[in-house]
Structure formats: structure tokens, C-alpha cells
Amino acid sequence: MVDTEARTAWQLFHLNWFPIAAMGSLLALGLAFTGLRLEPVAFEVTLAIAALLLAIAYYHRIAKDELADPKLVFSLGTIGQAILTCAIVGPLSYVAGKIAFPLQDHALLAIDRALGMDPEPIARYVNDHPWLADGLSRAYGLIKWPLLGVPIVLALTARYVRLQLFMLAMSLALAITIAISAVVPAIGTYYGLQLPAAHFPDINTAVYAGQLRDILALRDGSLRELELYRLAGIVSFPSFHAASAVLYMWALWPVRGIGGIAAALNLLMIAATPVIGAHYMIDVIGGVALAAASILAAKFYLGWLGRASRHSATSSPSPVWQPSLAE
Numbered sequence: 095m096v097d098t099e100a101r102t103a104w105q106l107f108h109l110n111w112f113p114i115a116a117m118g119s120l121l122a123l124g125l126a127f128t129g130l131r132l133e134p135v136a137f138e139v140t141l142a143i144a145a146l147l148l149a150i151a152y153y154h155r156i157a158k159d160e161l162a163d164p165k166l167v168f169s170l171g172t173i174g175q176a177i178l179t180c181a182i183v184g185p186l187s188y189v190a191g192k193i194a195f196p197l198q199d200h201a202l203l204a205i206d207r208a209l210g211m212d213p214e215p216i217a218r219y220v221n222d223h224p225w226l227a228d229g230l231s232r233a234y235g236l237i238k239w240p241l242l243g244v245p246i247v248l249a250l251t252a253r254y255v256r257l258q259l260f261m262l263a264m265s266l267a268l269a270i271t272i273a274i275s276a277v278v279p280a281i282g283t284y285y286g287l288q289l290p291a292a293h294f295p296d297i298n299t300a301v302y303a304g305q306l307r308d309i310l311a312l313r314d315g316s317l318r319e320l321e322l323y324r325l326a327g328i329v330s331f332p333s334f335h336a337a338s339a340v341l342y343m344w345a346l347w348p349v350r351g352i353g354g355i356a357a358a359l360n361l362l363m364i365a366a367t368p369v370i371g372a373h374y375m376i377d378v379i380g381g382v383a384l385a386a387a388s389i390l391a392a393k394f395y396l397g398w399l400g401r402a403s404r405h406s407a408t409s410s411p412s413p414v415w416q417p418s419l420a421e
Contacts, residue, residue: 100164103254104155105399107168110175110258113265117182117272124189129318132185136322140181147174169249172261176241183268184325190276191312191328198278199286202331202374206283211375213283213368220369221294227369231298233362234370237335240342240356251349259396260345263388267337270384271329280330281309282372301327302372330374335367336381337388344389 125132151171155162206213220227248257282302284291291299291306304326311317312328327334339360346356364382367373 099254103258106258110261113269114179121182121186128192131319133319133321144174144178164254165249168254169245172245185320187272187329188320190272193276194313195279199280202280202376203286205376206374214287217294217369221296224296227296230366231370234366236363237338244345259392263392264341267384267388271334275329278331281306284372331377332380332384333367333373333377335371336364336378337385339363340382340385
């Protein structure tokens with residue numbers, strides 16, 4: 095990889111291992127201290143897929159050296175990191191939930207009402223318009239595909255630095271989300287409103303039902319084995335659905351023909367979050383703010399990297415690469 099953009103991205107790619115390794119270490123410690131157990135087959139299969147993609151990326155980079163194709167290296171490498179991150183943060187959110195601090199649904203509901211955004215009339219409106227409920231249910235499920243799509247699109251369009259900044263911002267946002275959720279646990283709006291899920295029959299409340307089931311089971315000790323593919327999203331505040339939507343929009347915005355479509359779809363996902371995900375509006379606001387802060391943190395590091403490189407170039411007689419800050 096001879097161009098400056100790819101060299102800078104390669105440095106950032108390695109930086110992305112730090113938050114992943116930190117979350118992995120916390121997961122190992124958390125499982126040991128909480129007594130929770132990971133069902134091994136699903137977890138090991140997922141790790142094997144991630145390891146295979148990463149091995150191909152690293153082998154190609156090392157074997158080809160300067161002739162390595164950055165599109166292949168960064169698409170496969172970043173998808174591998176994303177899969178590994180998801181395999182870690184799912185169980186880690188359950189470890190955080192096992193701490194069992196007092197539920198904060200009453201406080202989050204009070205904040206929503208103080209902001210003039212009571213979740214009950216919002217849910218009632220959506221329930222009274224089945225076409226809207228169905229559309230929002232579909233939009234809520236959009237969180238998964240961009241984890242594969244963003245690395246492919248950004249790698250194919252040679253936006254290697256932006257891709258690594260996206261991965262860094264996502265890892266930071268996930269780590270902070272889980273940390274906050276341990277201190278501010280909540281189940282969701284229907285629980286806060288003391289309404290059964292069946293109260294809104296035209297709204298798909300399966301996500302909320304899974305969250306309710308697993309949080310209560312974690313707290314009473316009946317849930318001890320975690321099967322990766324059956325884990326529910328048990329984080330309420332801040333909403334990572336909202337955070338991920340902002341991260342996806344930011345990542346794809348410069349790509350002509352895709353940025354606008356991605357923005358529209360992710361805005362729909364944000365709109366679905368309070369109803370389908372049973373998130374409080376303050377959860378959504380918190381998720382958006384967290385994503386913005388994570389992007390700024392990633393860009394700050396890139397700026398620091400550029401300043402450090404320029405300083406090295408002026409103090410060393412040998413030529414060194416200087417990272418591009420265009421992204």
C-alpha cells in the first residue's frame with residue numbers, strides 16, 4: 095500500500111484493536127466474576143469467521159507488502175473487526191446488566207414528560223396507523239446490514255481513513271454505551287408506563303419483550319447461560335440504535351448516490367427506536383450525542399496523528415509519510 099491515505103488508515107486500523115481488546119478483557123473478567131457462561135458453539139463459530147477474515151487481510155498485507163490491495167485489506171479486515179466487536183459487546187451488555195443497579199425507568203420517563211415527549215401518546219398514534227407501525231418495525235431492523243455494507247462501500251470508494259474513523263468511533267460509542275447502561279439500567283417505555291406489550295397490538299413489541307425477559311432473568315439469577323444468537327438488546331440509555339444510525343449516516347454521507355439514501359433510512363431507524371425499541375426519547379437524544387462525541391474523538395486522534403507525523407518529518411532527516419487529513 096503505497097498511497098498516503100492507505101498508510102494512515104493502516105495505522106488507524108491497528109489503533110482500533112485497543113477498544114476491542116479492552117472490551118474483550120472486560121468480558122472475560124465479567125464472566126468470571128458474575129458466574130455467567132457463554133454457550134461456546136455460537137461464540138466460537140463467530141470468532142472463527144472474524145479470525146478468517148482478519149487472517150486473509152493480514153496475510154495479503156504482509157505477503158504483498160507495498161503491492162497489497164487496500165480495498166481487500168480494509169474491507170475484510172474491518173468486517174472482521176466489526177464481527178468480533180459484536181461478538182464481544184452482546185455478552186458484555188449482559189455482564190453490565192448483571193450488576194443490577196436500581197432500574198431508572200421512572201427517572202427516564204419523568205425526563206421525557208418534562209421535555210413534552212410522553213411515550214404513551216406517541217405509541218398510541220403509531221398503533222392507530224398500522225402501515226406506520228409496519229414501516230417502523232422494518233426500519234428498526236436496519237442496524238445489522240451496514241456493519242457489512244459500510245466497510246465494503248468505503249473500501250471500494252477508497253475512503254480508507256474514513257472507514258477506520260468509523261470503526262474507531264463505533265467501538266468507542268459501544269464501550270461508553272455499555273458503561274453507562276450498567277449505571278443507568280432501564281427496561282423500556284412500556285415497563286415505565288406499566289403497560290403490557292399487548293396494549294398496542296399493532297406494534298411489533300418482540301424486541302421489548304426480549305429485553306424485559308432477559309433483564310428480569312438476569313436480576314433474579316435464572317439466566318446464567320448466554321447464547322450469542324439469542325441475546326436481546328438490553329441497553330436502554332443511551333440508545334445504540336440511535337448512535338449507530340448517526341455513525342452510519344456520517345460514514346456514508348460523502349458517497350455519491352448512497353449517502354442520501356443511507357441518511358433517509360437511518361433517520362427512519364431513529365424514528366423507530368422509541369416505539370419498536372421501547373426507548374425513551376432521552377435514550378435517543380443520548381445516543382445521538384454519544385455518536386457525535388465519538389466521531390469528534392476519532393477525528394481528534396486523526397488530527398493528533400497528523401501533527402505528530404509532521405513534527406517527526408521536520409525533526410528527522412529521513413523522509414516519512416504524512417497522513418492525509420482530507421477525511
